[in-house]
Amino acid sequence: MITNAEFVTSASNLTQMKNYAIEIAVVGKSNVGKSSFINSICNNKNLARTSKEPGRTRLINYFSINNGEFCLVDLPGYGYAKVSKEEKIKWGKLIENYLQNSHGLKCIFMLVDIRHDPTEDDKLMIRYLYHYRIPFIVIATKSDKLSRSAGLRRKNQIANCLALGIDNLYVYSSQNRQGKEEILTRISDIVRNSQL
Ligand SMILES: Nc1nc2c(ncn2[C@@H]2O[C@H](COP(=O)(O)OP(=O)(O)O)[C@@H](O)[C@H]2O)c(=O)[nH]1
Ligand SMILES: [Mg+2]
Numbered sequence: 001m002i003t004n005a006e007f008v009t010s011a012s013n014l015t016q017m018k019n020y021a022i023e024i025a026v027v028g029k030s031n032v033g034k035s036s037f038i039n040s041i042c043n044n045k046n047l048a049r050t051s052k053e054p055g056r057t058r059l060i061n062y063f064s065i066n067n068g069e070f071c072l073v074d075l076p077g078y079g080y081a082k083v084s085k086e087e088k089i090k091w092g093k094l095i096e097n098y099l100q101n102s103h104g105l106k107c108i109f110m111l112v113d114i115r116h117d118p119t120e121d122d123k124l125m126i127r128y129l130y131h132y133r134i135p136f137i138v139i140a141t142k143s144d145k146l147s148r149s150a151g152l153r154r155k156n157q158i159a160n161c162l163a164l165g166i167d168n169l170y171v172y173s174s175q176n177r178q179g180k181e182e183i184l185t186r187i188s189d190i191v192r193n194s195q196l
Contacts, residue, residue: 001184004066005042010059014097018062022070022194023104024187027095027125028111030077033141036174037111038063038072041183048074058091060098070191071104079121099132107135107190109183114140114154114171117161126162137168137186144173 011017026034035048047063061074075098076091083091099105108129112118118126129136140158143151151171159169170186172179 001188002042002065005044005047005072006064007047008062008064008071010061012059013094014101017060017098017101018071019102020062020064020068020071020104022106022191023073023102024070024107024109024190025073025075025098025102025105026109026111027075028077029113029119029121030080032077032111032113033174034074034077034111037109037139037141037172038074040174040177040180041187042072058087060094070106070187070194073098073102073105078125079119099128099134105134106194107137110136110138111141111172112138112158114143114151114158115145118158123162137170138162138164139170139172139179139183141172141174143171143178144175 009016009018026037028034031051035050038048039045039050042063042065048061058076060076063072063074065072075095078091078095110122110125110129112122126136138158140155146154155166155169155171158164159166162169170179170182172183
């Protein structure tokens with residue numbers, strides 16, 4: 001259960017990064033719904049800044065949950081076509097620094113849009129996570145945009161596309177909270193196992 005959530009700080013480079021004992025980080029394409037996901041999971045609409053315009057968050061944002069029990073980390077989104085090449089390289093370095101230096105990182109929550117097949121950037125990210133042996137789950141979000149049956153069909157397609165077991169793929173909506181209980185249970189398991 002999440003009873004309390006507060007913004008801690010942002011980091012734009014390695015020296016500004018934090019090192020919490022238990023971190024869960026959210027990654028995904030720009031505009032896929034990462035900030036909305038964090039807000040809905042925490043029951044706080046104003047916690048993470050959401051935006052209709054893609055490519056707005058260029059920082060790593062840390063949120064302390066339940067007065068420091070664990071930390072949710074909002075990572076900057078990738079794959080936004082309109083940013084410059086330099087900006088993309090900067091993004092890549094920031095994420096790589098985060099993934100390689102966050103020793104408390106317990107799990108990556110990778111968000112994809114349930115309506116679309118994962119992009120090459122998504123697949124690259126997953127290869128990277130396997131390479132560095134970082135545990136992850138995939139969350140197909142914006143499920144409110146589809147009927148239940150279409151959502152289930154898309155879930156299977158996304159699982160196939162990523163060669164992913166169905167247990168590591170969740171369907172979610174920040175708008176109607178579909179999947180919220182399952183995600184909260186998964187978070188509790190991650191936190192509990194990390195404390196053992
Ligand atoms: N219908 C619907 N819209 C969503 C959902 N999650 C995010 N959005 C919308 O998608 C846009 C981008 O969301 P945001 O959380 O800022 O994405 P981020 O760039 O990945 O952090 C905003 O207009 C949100 O209102 C969802 O589950 N359902
Ligand atoms: Mg965001």
